[in-house]
Amino acid sequence: MIPLRRARLASLRSISQHHRLLTTLGIRREDPTRIWERRVPLTPHAISSLLSTHGDELAVEVESCQRRCFPDHTYAQVGAKIVPCLSRDVDLVLGIKEPPVPQVQALVQGQTKKRSWMVFSHTHKGQEYNTPLLASFLGTEKQQTLLDWELLTGPSKRGKLERVAAFGWFAGAVGAGEALSLTGLALLKRGIATPLLHLPRPYTFSTLNAFKSALRETGDAVKSQPAEEGSGAEGPIVIGYTGAGRVSDGVKDMLQELGVEWVSAEDLPKLSGQAAQNRIYACAITPSSYFTRSDGSSYSRDDYFANPDKYQSTFAKNIAPFLTTLINGAGWQIGFPSIMSNADMVSLGRSKLAAVQDITADLKGNLEFVDRHTTIDQPYFEGPNGILVSVVDILPTELAADASEHFSHCIMPYINHFISSPNVPGEVADSLQRATIVDSGELTRPHQWLKARVDSWNTNPGEEIVPPIQTPTSSWRGVEGAVRLRGKKQIRRDGGKKKVLLLGSGLVAGPAVEVFAARKDILLAIASNNAVEAKALAKDSSNVETMLLDVSDEEALGRAVSSSDVVVSLLPAPMHPQVAKHCITYGKHLVTASYVSPEMKALHQAAVEKDVLLLGECGLDPGIDSMAAMRILDRVRREGKQVRSFISWCGGLPEPSASNVPLGYKFSWSPKAVLTAAQNDAVFKLDGKIQHIAGSELLAKHFPKVDLWKGLALEGLANRDSMPYASKYGLGEIDELTDLFRGTLRYQGFSRVLDAFRAQGLISSSLLPKIPGSWSEFVKACRSASEYSGHQYESEAEDALDWLLSTRSGSPPPVFPSNIPPVPIDIFAYLLSDQLKYQPHEIDSCLLHHTFKLSIPGSRKHQTVTASLLSYGTKSSHSAMAMTVSKTLAFAALRVLDGEVKARGVMGPYEREVWEGVLDRLEFEGVKVQERWE
Template sequence: MPLLRRPSFGLRSITRRGCQYTTRSTPVTIGVRREDPGRVWERRAPLTPDSVAELVARDGVRVLVQDCDRRVFPIDEYTRAGAEVHPTLEPAHIVLGIKEPPLSTLLTSPVTLRPDSLVPRTNLMFSHTIKGQDYNMPLLSRFLKRGDTYADPGVAKGTPGLEATLIDYELLTDAEGKRTVAFGWHAGVAGTLEALAAMAHTYLERGFASAFLYTPRPHTSPYLDSHRAQLRYIGNQIAEHGTPRALGPCVFGVTGNGNVTKGILSILSELPIVQAEPEELPNLINNPDADLHKIYMVHALPKSYIYRKDGKPYNRIDYYANPDAHQSEFHTKIAPYISLLLNGAGWAPGFPRLLTTAQLALAPRLVAVGDISCDIDGGLEFVTRSTTIDSPSYDVNGVTVVAVDILPASLPRDASEAFAEKVLPYVRAVVKGYTGQDEKSDVVEAVKRASVASGGKVREGFEWLEEKVAAWRVSQDLAMSSEQGKQTLAPGKNKVLLLGSGMVAGPTVDELAARADVELVVASNSLEEAENLIRRHSNAKALLIDMEDRVRVEELVRQADLVVSLLPAPFHPSVAEICIKHRKHMVTASYISPAMQSLHSRAQSADVLLLNEIGLDPGIDHCSAHSLLSRLRSDNKEVVSFTSFCGGLPAPDAADVPLGYKFSWSPRGVLRAAGEGAKFRLNGQRWDIAGENILLNRFPDVPLSNVLKLEGLANRDSFPYIDTYSLKDAKLRTMLRGTLRYPGFAALMHSFKSVGLLEPTRTIKLDDWTSLTRLALEQQLGAPVPSDIASLTSALTSILPSSQVAPLLDALSWLSLIPPSRTPSSTTGPAISSLSIPKHPLPPADLLALHLAHTLRYQPDERDLVILHHEIIARTSQNTEEVHTSTLTVYGDAHASAMARTVGLPVAFAVLRVLGGGVRARGVCGPTVEEGVWKGVLDGLESKGLGVKEAVKTGVGMEGVLAEGLRRSTHEPVA
């Protein structure tokens, strides 16, 4: 375990301008994640509410739990125990799950322990990596270094000592090497119940009813005691009435001697069991007077059926040392006499099989096999695949085979309680590692032994896994190269011209310049910015460019194979015209404007692709929506509601500023959006909101998260997306796209607008920044306003409701946009002495954008947050409704902001697809034009650990909450 810094404790709540945020000097935080939604029957939890309560009260840790309606313990039991509900577990230092999570949800980036320190994260799970399982090498790869970088995309190059630790429960052992944390016992119990039920059903199909028909399947009750009671009832029925005489005595064969077998024997003890020795079996079966009011069981250990080929007697040490010198006689000594086989024995390659497929013919009485160990192609050769709780058995040569691979999940409550009790000491040891109390003990040593990977390397004894990961990485690189068109790129360098060097350009540059077959030119009006972007890349160069110099721009476009425009949106059509002239493809992240759309025919005639809307919103939102909608259509489900919200926000710990907002892209775009109208349908009602009212007619509560309080604004015209997504207009009761903000944003932005700060055309000449509000207000009122605070307050009161004046003055004072007050605010913003005053008159909106870009910029230790969420309600053929969601949550890191990654990376993925000839479309297009585009973007994001997460639930969606909130907001006071 690495020695980590001691956390500091404490909690304080900060409320500003109607927005409440919570900040804390972080205690050690444990996260209990939800299991992979694809594992339908996985209801277990690594920590129970009782164990959470103990950790919170006794150990002083903070516990976060992801909400999950499938988990056996309801979420309110956890909250009553002291846990907090959290959607992503991002703040957690220690993340616990049962089985491995989907790669897109795996948390391996470093996490804050104190405001000034990052520490590695620790994950505990059954990772299914320690046998070199190929399918989980991508997961293990995320914990291992790759040169000077980390597999996890959230960790910057050169960051020392921040690789996550992977602890596998399967490796937690005592000093003698025996496993201490496992579900084997519960697997034995559940597997026995499944096998008994399968045996009874098979007998019934053959014309014989038995008391075993009443065997409960394990998932049908949350409590094992009820299953035991039912087995006792079955035993009583057998003791009273016996088993069918035509079947002869019922004989169970049990193998193994570990925890699985102990579970088998424990649950069978509720039946009238009579022990039988292997040598007694022939006489028992052939005895016509055998007592049918009992169940006979033979516990077959290797000494009863394993023989040396040379005739020497069985010796356990010799058997494990020389397995190839031995053979199994289970098919002659045991199998011919048993009705049911319950296999709890493990198997390894090189050892004789317990029973082959051909040998099944030598077991005429064998009705069912419960392979509880579930070794595929293992000791039981005929077990060639695992089964599920939904469909627990299949037939092999007339024998019913049960091979469920998640048996303990059938007894989720009992299994979780037993597991949590065993794992708790190890969790405490990990916690102490973070608090600096990591003393030597058997438990701490066990944790070290169970750490598959730590410090970017596998632990001693598992070095061979690094070779497996390296092989997977090579295959992945080849696959990605092929996917992104590397094999079909033109010989030599493919020249890409990137226009712009703004806040989102970094990831685009890094992704493209990482390709040896790409030559990148970054042209910008800021040579310093462009040089900073390309400084790590030998195949990229920076140029100074003035977009007004059309001759120079045309020459650069002519020399390129493809052009990327990350310029402000108004420049895109003119760049596109140049691309059409020189027959060059172009990619941009911006919306398709009317001016751009007008170039469609010309671009098609020139065989040119103008690919737009390939960033975040628009971009990833289209790709993820298209992916989910395609799946719903393939399932013959009808979409009746489409709601989508997206927002780039400061992380909560950086949001205590005016507007609850900071800028990771151009502030001018944010201010411009505050004046654009919106059209949408919500809960059957059509809304047309004019631009002057967009900030008033907001959604006060967008219920995406149990942790973050969010408000929303409708985003432009939602109706064209009915066609974009090929939806049926007549069937849709909701079609809404919106933007996410923290509460208070819309009200304060509306106040800015009311006093003239968002005026886009009429100019003013600024004397100093503290006069901006007064000059904008004078322009708005058409009358002079004295510069003193009292006069300014009076003027504001004349155009704003009194309730909005104080919050506005508070924000303007923080931003230094009004003269200092005699009683200064308790909070003040950053100094702006370094921000120069424009020499020429500019509109207030442009001046405010310049100012906000400086005062509300992200500091080096702050990070942003991107949330994208679709909610699609689909109607099934049974006329029921399902709520499907598709969510992307990304935090910025030391290397790049979340906004830069979610805009810049899709652009790069699209560029590589186009260069590789993987996009046949021409003209003005968006990302849904071809599967190769939208799927290429989603696959690329998944490879970077930024996968979109889908989920489904029954019940109602958010339509009602949004409609009620919008109705209330329309009745609030209007300035």
């Protein structure tokens, strides 16, 4: 053995001995706000292999997560330890998407352990919204190393460096599947039914093989049709895809499984008159078929990349008119021509093109009319010329298990290297080095340019440069609207206006927009994924702008938040922690109408440290109810009295003349929220006894008669857990109260019918085993899943269901929603929102009633105090629900914006600085809570 080899073996032996010290690998749970992110970096099989290879040198921790494509128990079975949170013993943290900053801080703060992180961090391009994440890894005292999967490259067969771990093929495969399902729906909207209509979307399959089998079956069904019936007057289905590389390979492979017949771009015009109608044709569309030089010469790849401004696209003229579906997998960069511009779409007009799947998700890029992202649960929007457009940017997670298997296989050599031989040079080590952004707390050489940005963040936490963002108008988020903050002073370039970001444009947003628009010192941006709704709210107000925003797009959300002074959210409550984290990151206040959840409470200290207020419960219930109670309790304390009983009722109902419908109810806010609230567990105290009602029994154990207003036949449901309100309101010890109760009002009959619906499984949150195709199939599937066996109010519920599914409402039921996940409560809420919506001539009402019973120290006298609100909407303006929720929220936000609220952290409207001013403004608007002291 030559000496050099002996030395190398000695070196390896030394490294091996060093790594007999235990290495702990941790798999993090993905951010809970990414509800569809189910992928994993390492599969249970990979963990088993690692533990078998490295034995006692390795321990594995896996954060518990119920969303993953591989359940906790599959990791536990191979020897991993399932933990609620990763311990500080972890040496290597693996994930898919970037970790929230608090998770990094929890592992880093207070220790100097060397630790490496491997994730898609979205920090190496200088992404502004993730500067805090990058900063959290820096500092030699932290000893953290950050590697990015996107930068992990190795030599290809052609000698070039290519990404090692990527999901491109799966993006293409899933994108093709989504495009085919979308095509079936798009053609149906044009009066054409094809077998593609029955092709389930990719996420409904547990494996790639099952998805491929469904593609083959669908292709066979197309071919089995008589040729003359095919696809109707528009000719055969023709699918074209653009792009090259792994994405296009995935598209091609799935179309191959479907059994398409391949044609060239030159053949496309011939298909309309000559091709068989019971075939699906497909075409790989290359740039040479639609890009031409402005001087008339043909496409040259090298020349195109050298002189992109010299090229123009003829796609709308030569390709698009002959396609049924376009799948775009071609990347785009600023300065390069689009495949189809907005002007091209105008010239194209109504054509054969019915569906577009943009896998690249480059907004306003190759397809200029693609101006927003869609989500897996809301996968498409209607684009120009009636085309259905899908722009889902996390497609691989729809086949999470197979995508994870592929990814896990790709990264295994690098994980093994980290565990056993991190100091041994070679191709693997070189790849890891190229992927490293931060090494032991310091930026690596290729990323030194990020230092100035991070230093500014770390050394001047009160100073922020808001990044310019392209929008239709520049005054909100463009360069001219940029803001620099130094401490508490705001120096603006836009005339000194205060900026409010309103998230959401739904049923109750209107009055809030009017409140903000009335203040000419405010610039309001309405951020919504529904451009039509947002623009309708903005009207012609000069200080109101709109922006398209998908809140699942973390980068876009972070940018929008960073450019505001106060964020007002009308989003569903589960989304608020996601928004709140961005508010903390950028030092912005947040005001919502939703209950303060445990997830929000967990952000209290972080908000305090960043001088941020996260103010919740500023609507009607919760909101006005708490404010009205606090005003009474403020006087009770000043007069030295003591509360012995507190009973509160609140509800939103149709005005009696509009209540002759199933459930005696119509929807002026989220139907799903109403159905969910009717199944919440409840705890309260009445007549000296604490009572617990399970959510499944809440409707059955309703209060059948609640007499509060003459002429209103009301019943009630217990509203969640009333016990915390003893401390929230300062009512005293629970043991000293005879009653502590909060309830929800409904018209009599609501609970028994809805309970019968519950028994039938119609408001279940469990996934149905398969996607129903009609309302009758949906009802049958729900009953089967719930093992429905009758209910004492079955006949009443049957009559109500018949009303909902017939024309007795005055209109037919909506077309069954094929784009909604097969979850009964979601589908049933969709039906109710259509059939139980308010008609133009109908109005709603909001009801609130508190009853306090007080004792007077030193006296046997008792006192009853009531607070009552009965507010009606108007036919010509807003609903009562919109007025009470939205204006309350807006007035609270204005007090925060104007510096009237000094508190910081997470809180409800329990302080005088909140409730006093808001109630005064509401009273001025005609929403007055009447107090009566007896």
